[in-house]
Amino acid sequence: MTQVLKARAGIITEEMEAVAADENLDVEFIRRGIAEGKIVIPRNKVRKEFKYCGIGEGLRIKVNALIGTSSDRDDMEMEARKLAIAEEAGCDSFMDLSTGKDIDGMRKQSLSLAHVAVGSTMIYQAGIEAIAKYGSVVNMREEDIFEVIERQAADGLDFMAIHCALNMDVIKRMQATGRVTDVVSRGGAFLTGWMLHNQKENPLYEKFDRVLEILKAYDVTLSLGDAIRPGSIADSLDGAQLQGMIIQGELTRRAQEAGVQVMVEGPGHVPLNHVDATMRVQKRLCNNAPYYILGTLATDVTPGYDHISGAIGGALIGACGADFLCYLTPAEHLGLPTEEDVKTGVITTRMAAHIADIAKGNKQAWARDLEMAKARVALNLDRQIKAALYPEQLKAAAATAGDDHGCVVCGTGCTAQVAAEYFGIG
Amino acid sequence: MTQVLKARAGIITEEMEAVAADENLDVEFIRRGIAEGKIVIPRNKVRKEFKYCGIGEGLRIKVNALIGTSSDRDDMEMEARKLAIAEEAGCDSFMDLSTGKDIDGMRKQSLSLAHVAVGSTMIYQAGIEAIAKYGSVVNMREEDIFEVIERQAADGLDFMAIHCALNMDVIKRMQATGRVTDVVSRGGAFLTGWMLHNQKENPLYEKFDRVLEILKAYDVTLSLGDAIRPGSIADSLDGAQLQGMIIQGELTRRAQEAGVQVMVEGPGHVPLNHVDATMRVQKRLCNNAPYYILGTLATDVTPGYDHISGAIGGALIGACGADFLCYLTPAEHLGLPTEEDVKTGVITTRMAAHIADIAKGNKQAWARDLEMAKARVALNLDRQIKAALYPEQLKAAAATAGDDHGCVVCGTGCTAQVAAEYFGIG
16 A cells, blocks of 8 residues: 555554655644645655655645766766765765666665655666667657666655656647747757657656656655756746646646656756746646656756756745755856756755745744844754854854854944944844 | 925936836836835935936846955955955945954945945944943943944935834744744844843834935935845744834835835745745835845755755745845855855855846846847857856856857767758758
8 A cells, every 4th residue: 555545544653754754744734735735755565664744735845856877977986975975965865877787776775874764866867778779769669668667666756757647739729839949958969869759659648647657656656757847037927837837737646546656757848937837837736746846947047056046946936835946056057067966956955945934924933034034033043053044154164254153244233342332132 | 305205396317317218118117116205216315426326116037245354364364355256256236244443444445445236234243232332132222323324324324224123023923933943043143132231122113214314415325124034944924023123114115215225135945835925915015115125045955055945035035026136145054155145145146136037027027138138049158158148167168168158068969960950950
């Protein structure tokens, strides 16, 4: 029995207990959320216990990191270090997007090292193997695709991005709409190329029940891939994107009915004035399933700083109801992220998630901010360090400042001292 | 005659011409905006020509940097370097907040080096001089305050933050509200201390007409200081803040009537769900005068990363109608910014301003994003570099990538190549 089916049968699982404790919420709230499809807790049934994360309505927003080898940098040890850095910086899950030589080996390494939920984008492996075997993605065979899903699920992946919602109707709408940037999803590009070359429907759409069967057997959470997300500000909320969301909505309901946990992938490049509408349409079409955001880039023109642009868009879409933010690193649009980039990406995205939690009135988030505010008024540096999301730099400043509150901004006439004297504080 | 009075008389000034050209707008739109108080172009009549910036409704959002000596780091050469760095990174104006030994000398240096509008927070100098002369801010004399305004105006400052809207009613409301963080504005703390100690009304409020007279004589733009902005998330939109905004609104109208250009200072720590309301209330109360934002910090718990938190809040409040963003650097809440911090602060804040311009549909901003999107589809790196807000890192990545589009993310099965092959692009 999968998590969803247990939740519907009224059974409380260890995953629900752990998430309820972590969120300081009633476990019945978690169970009901899973039963209704509003919450997922990714966990493959073959994986041993790890730090489960609940994703969905009423919970803190979670953060996903990305690692993975590629043909240009095929260094499994570096990826292991990145994984450790991402977990240390506070990611709630990560995806292994490897496309290097030993994809199976990398996945096994990732699963053996991880303390959090692990995901993949399965079509990468299918595509890369097709290129190796047949010379091109377009020669990939249907059976190969399903075999990769089975292989990855059997290894223990907790969630899997699968581009089932890309069908011929969506491609037609894209062609009719006339986009600036047709397809920026790599998995989406593989499949679109395959579909157009072979003039055949996407097997992941056509044989969606077969996908669900495999996922159900291992209790893998489906992450409904967004092959058609806007790759530039100008394409946001166009006919192609909305067509894709309509299909995502249909498949979400089928997955929910089949007893498979499901979340929905979204955004890309979105101007801030489209964020709220994007979010409302997704929740409406996709039966309130969790929305997993692949960076809400709020402008096209900031290569090198896209982690900040993504945090701006991410915080706003989180405040509007998004449940799960995939990180963006400073390397976005430039190249492969370094270890430092991975750390920066998790930090920046986790800040965005916290800021959104504050906007939504999450009690744990508010308690943390209030404690920081009070610690500042009390000029209590130890308490400030404990309350800080990332205290590293506060610690460093405190060490060099040499006064009692670790701040040298004012010098003569310090605001906090004036305040303490005249408002009877401190 | 001041700019406003000229605008009302139907006179087109060189400042209006320059701003209209810079914004690609009709000069009559600018003139009307100034006449109605919706737009300001700070320029002291004693200053020689510089790069004027228009601030207000219908214009691109502008960015202000901060420099200044202090008792803890009194290095005028470093501040000169910071000024150059801030201008190089694209600030539209800066404020000299010096509180070191030679405040007059620093101001003269700043004005002689600047190519943009220059501002100050005048009460700093009055307060620091009072501490030197009388041993404490609370012994500051009324005449000293007005003398400093006159001295700074005569030197050529284009805009001046003056805390006229802090009166006894506002302090009463603060005491009645029971804030977590009473006063975080340094100028506000000076004046609150003075008012409570002497049990006297704020001279800048009581003798507001005298303030206006001096500003009018030099055509200095008044920046109505926000002494009571929320210093923690928990205090946002409380009675004290709103009381302060009500008084700001009254004084804004009086300044407008007197023919003095005026903008209004605001925010501080604001949860994202309060941003829109804050903005609407300000525009309503302050007769649509430009809103100058001192960092919309969207959480209290990110010392070391507050430039990003401020960019998140700044982008959203900009999208909601704020006109002018003061930068935040990574040193906020930690200490004095380094030269690197100044650069980071301008870059991050300018990104927020651009993202807000995109959300508001600014045509210049949209044209830039569209050019970047098209340059990416065309794999044209030179065009991408030209379109980038800050191309430094894109150039560096391009130099090391060694292929024709400066991106090594995908390696085998590059999305752009698949797209080019199957969608007939490139």
